[in-house]
Amino acid sequence: MSAIVIAIANQKGGVGKTTTSVNLAAALAAIGKKTLLLDLDPQANATSGVGVEKVEGKNSYPALLGEEKLADLIVETPWKDLWLIPGGLDLCGADIEFPRLPGNHLARLKDALEPVLTQRDFDIVVIDCPPSLSVLTLNAFVAARWLLIPLQCEYYALEGVSMIMRIYNQICESEESCKLELLGVLMTMFDGRTRLSQQVVADVREYFGEKVFETLIPRAVRLAEAPSFGKPVMYYDAYSAGTSAYSVLAEEVLSKLKIKKCKTRN
Numbered sequence: 001m002s003a004i005v006i007a008i009a010n011q012k013g014g015v016g017k018t019t020t021s022v023n024l025a026a027a028l029a030a031i032g033k034k035t036l037l038l039d040l041d042p043q044a045n046a047t048s049g050v051g052v053e054k055v056e057g058k059n060s061y062p063a064l065l066g067e068e069k070l071a072d073l074i075v076e077t078p079w080k081d082l083w084l085i086p087g088g089l090d091l092c093g094a095d096i097e098f099p100r101l102p103g104n105h106l107a108r109l110k111d112a113l114e115p116v117l118t119q120r121d122f123d124i125v126v127i128d129c130p131p132s133l134s135v136l137t138l139n140a141f142v143a144a145r146w147l148l149i150p151l152q153c154e155y156y157a158l159e160g161v162s163m164i165m166r167i168y169n170q171i172c173e174s175e176e177s178c179k180l181e182l183l184g185v186l187m188t189m190f191d192g193r194t195r196l197s198q199q200v201v202a203d204v205r206e207y208f209g210e211k212v213f214e215t216l217i218p219r220a221v222r223l224a225e226a227p228s229f230g231k232p233v234m235y236y237d238a239y240s241a242g243t244s245a246y247s248v249l250a251e252e253v254l255s256k257l258k259i260k261k262c263k264t265r266n
């Protein structure tokens with residue numbers, strides 16, 4: 001069976017995309033799902049976040065150009081059942097290079113990923129997108145089945161969401177092969193002590209309804225510290241609030257996927 005592909009995207013910077021990609025991927029892997037983390041960001045924060053050294057030229061870019069096989073770029077991580085395709089600065093070239101190449105420039109990742117999905121036995125692929133609605137993010141939209149949008153619990157959380165939703169709708173309509181569906185909106189950096197955080201969650205729930213994950217990711221210092229040790233938070237501090245939040249999120253993601261699979265079958 002082919003793996004489930006989830007893109008984690010929001011064009012807004014610093015909302016918790018990478019933190020969510022790394023820690024959700026690690027939590028899914030820890031419960032026995034063979035997970036591939038695909039770092040599609042030139043900043044490559046997800047790569048260093050799982051303890052893999054950034055090596056110049058060692059990233060998905062040559063495979064996206066059709067020069068190498070994506071499967072050959074998969075690296076092991078120190079963590080159980082978690083593999084990685086590193087990100088790197090080369091990915092900056094995508095906006096200029098992809099449209100120049102023959103074929104659909106928005107389907108380059110989908111085409112490169114297809115053999116990985118059919119030939120390797122991953123259960124889940126998590127794609128960490130860059131903070132833009134660039135050609136890389138659009139490639140992730142076309143390659144993925146599910147979209148997870150992290151929103152930071154701040155006053156301007158909903159600002160910009162209409163932009164990502166518009167692009168999401170446009171790409172679903174224009175790309176025949178696009179099967180993307182919104183899996184959910186994840187509230188990050190929640191601070192239960194502030195009225196602002198609670199108000200923002202209430203506003204987002206009013207806007208997105210049941211699409212908002214019940215799990216709230218707390219603002220937690222361990223989550224901010226863990227990347228500098230190259231560890232997902234669960235391997236940095238097993239008993240921290242961040243660890244338990246991302247474990248609960250992993251269970252919620254799996255149960256949402258199960259429900260949706262049943263619905264599609266009927």
Ligand SMILES: Nc1ncnc2c1ncn2[C@@H]1O[C@H](COP(=O)(O)OP(=O)(O)OP(=O)(O)O)[C@@H](O)[C@H]1O
Binds near residue numbers: 012129223227
């Ligand atoms: N729940 C949290 N609690 C505390 N700090 C957090 C939390 N989530 C993320 N951070 C910190 O906030 C910063 C931004 O997070 P992160 O890198 O995950 O966001 P991003 O959306 O991937 O950013 P970019 O848009 O630059 O890719 C980082 O320093 C990270 O450690």
Ligand SMILES: [Mg+2]
Binds near residue numbers: 018131
């Ligand atoms: Mg990031």
